[in-house]
C-alpha cells in the first residue's frame with residue numbers, strides 16, 4: 001500500500017523515483033527523492049555531459065512486485081522513432097572495421113537504437129520479469145521525469161566499494177548462450193583488452209590487487225567472458241577519481257580511448273544519452289556503480305532500446321548485427 005501511494009504521489013508531482021534490485025539479491029526496493037536524504041542514486045551519460053541525481057533517505061522494500069501490476073506509470077509519446085536500418089548499420093560496421101584495419105585503433109564499441117512499437121507497455125510488469133529472468137544483473141526502472149523513464153538489467157559492474165574493498169569486472173565478448181559455440185580469438189582478444197586496461201587503471205589507486213578469470217557468464221540469450229578484479233584502495237577518497245577514470249571502459253568505448261570516443265561521437269549518428277554511461281548507488285555502507293547496458297527508454301507508443309558490441313579487425317558485420325539483435329531480447333522480451 002505504502003509503495004503504490006508513494007509512487008502515485010511522485011508521479012503526480014513529477015518527483016524522481018526508482019525501483020531497484022541489486023545483483024544476486026532477492027529484494028526489490030523503491031527509492032524516491034528526498035532532498036534531506038543522505039543516500040544518492042544517479043545516472044551519468046556516456047559523454048559525461050549530463051547527470052541526474054536523486055537524493056533519498058530510505059529503501060522501501062517491495063514484498064511482491066506483481067501486486068503493483070495495476071499501478072499505472074504514465075508514459076509520454078516518442079515522436080522521433082526513426083532509427084538506423086540493418087543496411088545502414090552494416091555499412092557503419094564495415095567502415096569501422098576498415099578504420100581499425102588502418103591501425104588507428106584496436107577496438108571500438110559501436111551501438112545503435114532499436115525501436116519496438118508497442119502501445120501496451122506496463123513498466124512494473126516488465127521490471128518484475130527482468131528481476132526474475134536476470135538474477136545476477138542490476139535491474140532498475142528509473143523515473144527521472146515524465147519524458148525520461150529508463151528500464152534495464154545490466155550485467156556489468158563498473159565498480160563496487162564496501163569495507164575498503166574495491167571490486168570490478170572486465171566483461172566483454174559475446175556469443176549466443178549455447179555450449180556448441182566455443183569462444184574464439186576475436187572474443188578472447190576483445191575481452192583481454194578490457195581486463196588489461198582496467199587492471200592498469202586500478203594499480204594506480206590500489207594495493208593487494210587480484211585477478212580471477214576469464215570465465216563464462218551465462219545470461220540466457222548470450223554468454224560473455226568475465227574477469228573479476230579486486231583490490232584494496234589506498235585511500236577511500238580515491239574512489240570517485242577511480243570511477244571517473246574507469247569510465248568509459250573499453251567494454252563500451254574502445255582502445256585507445258580518445259580515438260574511439262571521437263570516432264563514436266562522430267560516426268554513430270545518434271546520441272547515446274545515458275546508455276553506456278553509469279548508474280551510481282551510494283549509501284553509508286557501500287557505493288556501487290553499474291554500466292548502463294541492456295536498457296531502454298519507455299514510451300506510450302513503444303520502447304527505445306540501446307544495444308552495441310565491440311568491433312575489432314576480426315569482426316564480421318553480419319554477426320555483429322545479430323549480436324545486437326540478441327542483446328535487444330533482454331528488454332524486448334520483457335515488454
Ligand SMILES: C=C(O[C@H]1C=CC=C(C(=O)O)[C@@H]1O)C(=O)O
Nearest residue numbers: 171172173174251307308309310
Ligand atoms: C555494449 C554492450 O555490451 C558490452 C558488454 C558485454 C559484451 C560486449 C561485447 O561483446 O561487445 C560489450 O562490450 C551492450 O550490451 O550494448
